[in-house]
Amino acid sequence: METTRNNKISLLGTLLVSLLIVFASCTYRRSLPLKGPLDTQTASVQKGEVIFMEHCQKCHPQGEGGLGPAINHIPNPPKRLQIRLGLGAMPAFGKDQISKEELDNLMAYLKALRNNKG
Amino acid sequence: MSGCYGIRNANGGGDIEEIPARRPNPSDIALPAGYKIEAVATNLTFPSAIAFDDSGTPYVVESGYSYGEEWTEPRLLRIEPDGRKVTVATGGKNGPWNGVTFHQGSFYISEGGVLEGGKILRVNPGGQITTMISGLPSYGDHHTNGPVVRDGYVYFGQGTATNSGVVGKDNLEFGWLKRKPDFHDIPCQDVTLNGRDYKTDNVLTDDPDDKARTGPYLPFNTPAKKNQVISGQLPCSGAIMRIPVSGGPAELVAWGLRNPYGMAYSPDGRLFITENAYDVRGSRPVWGTGDVLWEIKPGTWYGWPDYSAGRPVDSKGFKVPGEGKPKPVLAKYPNDPPKPTAVLGVHSSSNGFDFARSTSFGEQGEAFIAQFGDMAPNVGKVLSPVGYKIVKVNTTNGVVTDFAVNKGKKNGPASWLKSGGFERPNAVQFSPDGNTLYVVDFGIMQVTKEKTHPVEGTGVLWKITKGGN
Numbered sequence: 001m002e003t004t005r006n007n008k009i010s011l012l013g014t015l016l017v018s019l020l021i022v023f024a025s026c027t028y029r030r031s032l033p034l035k036g037p038l039d040t041q042t043a044s045v046q047k048g049e050v051i052f053m054e055h056c057q058k059c060h061p062q063g064e065g066g067l068g069p070a071i072n073h074i075p076n077p078p079k080r081l082q083i084r085l086g087l088g089a090m091p092a093f094g095k096d097q098i099s100k101e102e103l104d105n106l107m108a109y110l111k112a113l114r115n116n117k118g
Numbered sequence: 119m120s121g122c123y124g125i126r127n128a129n130g131g132g133d134i135e136e137i138p139a140r141r142p143n144p145s146d147i148a149l150p151a152g153y154k155i156e157a158v159a160t161n162l163t164f165p166s167a168i169a170f171d172d173s174g175t176p177y178v179v180e181s182g183y184s185y186g187e188e189w190t191e192p193r194l195l196r197i198e199p200d201g202r203k204v205t206v207a208t209g210g211k212n213g214p215w216n217g218v219t220f221h222q223g224s225f226y227i228s229e230g231g232v233l234e235g236g237k238i239l240r241v242n243p244g245g246q247i248t249t250m251i252s253g254l255p256s257y258g259d260h261h262t263n264g265p266v267v268r269d270g271y272v273y274f275g276q277g278t279a280t281n282s283g284v285v286g287k288d289n290l291e292f293g294w295l296k297r298k299p300d301f302h303d304i305p306c307q308d309v310t311l312n313g314r315d316y317k318t319d320n321v322l323t324d325d326p327d328d329k330a331r332t333g334p335y336l337p338f339n340t341p342a343k344k345n346q347v348i349s350g351q352l353p354c355s356g357a358i359m360r361i362p363v364s365g366g367p368a369e370l371v372a373w374g375l376r377n378p379y380g381m382a383y384s385p386d387g388r389l390f391i392t393e394n395a396y397d398v399r400g401s402r403p404v405w406g407t408g409d410v411l412w413e414i415k416p417g418t419w420y421g422w423p424d425y426s427a428g429r430p431v432d433s434k435g436f437k438v439p440g441e442g443k444p445k446p447v448l449a450k451y452p453n454d455p456p457k458p459t460a461v462l463g464v465h466s467s468s469n470g471f472d473f474a475r476s477t478s479f480g481e482q483g484e485a486f487i488a489q490f491g492d493m494a495p496n497v498g499k500v501l502s503p504v505g506y507k508i509v510k511v512n513t514t515n516g517v518v519t520d521f522a523v524n525k526g527k528k529n530g531p532a533s534w535l536k537s538g539g540f541e542r543p544n545a546v547q548f549s550p551d552g553n554t555l556y557v558v559d560f561g562i563m564q565v566t567k568e569k570t571h572p573v574e575g576t577g578v579l580w581k582i583t584k585g586g587n
Contacts (some may be wrong), residue, residue, distance in 0.1 A: 027527040031520035033148035053516045058408030058461050062520055065502030066531055067406060067464040089123040089405075089439040 003036040019059045028070035035118035040108075048109025051102050055093060072114050076107045123499075130465075130494025131503030131530040132565030138574040140562060143538025147299065148525050154520065155582045157328035158556070159201045162577030163190050165558050167470060167545045169220040171243070174550050175208065178558060178579055179226065183232055184389045185493070186563070187293045193220065194225060194241055197579060207245040212237070214261060217274075217381070219472070221267035221363070226250075228274050229263045232294070236262030238274055238361065251361050251368060254353050255279065257298045260309035260377040260394070264358075268346045268383060271360040273371065275378035275483030278356040279303045282376075282431075283334035283423035283447055286401035290321045303423075306354035306373035309335065312449040313344030316401035331400065334423060334447040345449060355537075356422050358391060358414055374419035374455065375412070380470040380545070384513065385483060388460065389414040392468045392487060395426055398438055398498030402447075404431050405438040405498065408461040409468040411485060411511055421455035424448050428455045460485075460516040465492040468507035470545025474510075476552030479584050484510040486521060487556060488543035491508060491531055493565045506540055508557060508582075522557070522582060533562045541576065555582040 038045065052063070056071075063072035068090060073081060083103065086092030098106065120422040142157040149155060159178070166181040175196060182192025185325070193210035207225075209215060214230035229237040236254030241247050250272065254262045260277020280289060285302050289295040299322055315333035315345040319326065322338065333342025353359060358378055371389075380392035391412050396404035407426040424431055424446040437443035462468040467490035489505030506529065508522040524539035525530060532539045545558040561576030 029523075029527070029529065031523060033150050033520055033523050034525070035152070049517055052517050053460065053518055057518055058464050059406065061463040061466070061504065061518075061529075064465075066504040067498075067500050069501050091434040 024111075028064055028072040030072050030113050030116045031064070035116045038112045039115050040112040040115075042108065044105045044108040045112045047102070048105035048107065051098060051106045054108055055098060056106075059090070063110070071110070075114075076111055079110060080107060126497040126499075126501060128495040129502055130492045130500050130565060131506055132491070132493060132563050133495070134533050134564050137562060137564060137571075137573055138533050138536065140532075140541070140578070141538045142578050142580075144580075146525055146532065146537040147522055149522050149582065153582055153584050155580055157578055158305045158581050159197050159203060160281050161575045162195075162203070162561065162579065163574045164188075164214070164560060164572060165544070165577040165579065166215060166560065167217045168547045168556050168558050168579070169218040169225060170547075170550050171220055171466070172223075176549075176556060176579070177218065177220070178203075179215045179218045179227060180577070181214035181216060181230070182211075183208055183230060184563070184572035185292075186572050188572050188574075189213065190574060192229070194227065194245070206243070207241045207247055209239075209247070216261060216263045216379070217265055219266055226265050226267060226272055228264050230261030231256035232261065233257075233297075237277065238262070238265060238272055245263065247415070250365055251353075251561045254368075255301075255304050255355050257294055257301045258303075259292055259294075263379045264381045266381050266383060267363060268389075270363050271364055273358060273360045273389065273483045275375070275381055275433060276353060276355060276357050276359060277377035277379070277394075278422065281397050281400045282402040282404055282444070284316050284317050284332050284401045285336075285338040286332060287321050288400035289338075291325040295321070295338060302337050303335050303355040304353075305335055305348055305350045306352065306357050306370050307350035307452060309348050309350070310449040311335070311342045311346045311348065312447060313342050313346070314445055314447050315342040318401055342447070358389075372414050372418050372420060374422045374452070376426075377421045380468070380487065382472050384473050384485075385475055390471075390485065390513070392462075392471055393420070394467055394469075395464070396431075397465075397496075399496065402444055403438050403441070403498070404436050405436050406464055407467050408464050410458045410462040411462065411468070411471075411487065411513070412456070415456065415512070418456060419452035419500070424451070425455045427458045427461050448486070458516070459513050460511045460518055462487070462509070462518060463489065463504045465494060465497050465500055467491060467493070468505070468509075470558070472547050472555075474552070474555075475548060475578055478553045479548070479555065481510060483513070485513055486510050486546050488546045488557060489546050490542045490560065493563070493570070495567055496565055496570065502528060503534060506542060508543055508546060531562070533564075538579075541578070550586035553583065556580070557582065
């Protein structure tokens, strides 16, 4: 089990590093004064925003870099995996902290944020 | 994998090689559609807060002290319509003057009190200063903050002496441990220690083999004992306290707060504060702790030094990468800490704030918070600059939204971005009619491993209005 988990983490790490290189020249800023309000304001996005504020905002303010790296440029599947498994200094968030429904809503918000390019 | 974080460079916004000239340029700041910003006054030295008299005239305080052990003269300045500054009152060498409010013809100022202890001052329009209370425990890392006046009382915040309860080498680097070797945190009520203490070099002697053991709420090199009771007293560290406007001793409002900096009443009459959270420094570093917007409930303990934002410091997420996780130091707790109103960026230094009230400005009920910005690497590592902007918070659901930010590919202070935008916003305050949001921008502060260097004469007062105001 431990080997499988380590392999997953290693694969995730490689994927994220590759994505960081690919998007290194992009700006990750998506906040209101720069890009305007989010295009999509569904109930799911709004619920996801509250989950983001509770668990993610402090290290990735508005999805930008801060204590942790920027996440606005990363597609959702690796982010979902990273939230459940953790990566590096970032802790894993189990279902006791973020339920499946909450995670779905969080992903909806992160997608809307990522696509908010003004 | 935690090594990946460990090998990445710290990248704080204060880490600049050269000090540029300050050239404020509103067009370098982004705002939501319909709002505009302009510079009102420039060449201020370490401005920290703003208040308005009955006619709506703005007054700014210059703090007179900054981290980096820089002393200047604390001043209360009237800002004329053309931006000229007229000195109303000056203080002694006991800054920082961290806050100001105006009530029934007088200014009330929180004097940080690095050298003589914290004070609350009353200043009449002629500049005469009366000390309302003195001897507040401000000789350490954090100082006397606030104030606000409400229902016949002056409410103020008092920061803690240390990062997380234990005096250590970091306090020597701050500059105060040599001045006040016996100073330490003071609980507001009795606390019982679990006996945990911390071994360090004895930084008060020159012998490199001399070691010290220091427990929480105790002087440097004083070990803790299991079930040792530290008596509570007033005034105390890490608390909201109040004194009658007519004068009198300090009364406890709430405690267990690390550095309660900003303070404001909401339009519906609730008291809120901003708390600067733990740093990754000293004998008991805590990682990943976001600054907090709290609603203050009288009589409540908010968790310092064993909780952050309502969560125990030994829960996951607070462990310093590559090191052990922080351990609790108290044997029991006065109450379960409450849930925060909002959690803000780690090391953002979320400081002065105010609530929007007018239909003309919009966003009624939202809390607007000035974020001074990180002081990495001295507070810990960040991968990108944090803060240096104005955010708004919905106090119902805790959603934090950027409101005014520097333009650019990345976030950071103007000196780091090489632009003319914000440097370090330290306070915001709405004008009495609620139509204008004033932003007190402290100015340039260079922060490197070697030094903290605040730059005199680089502070700016900005104002934000909507539409044609």
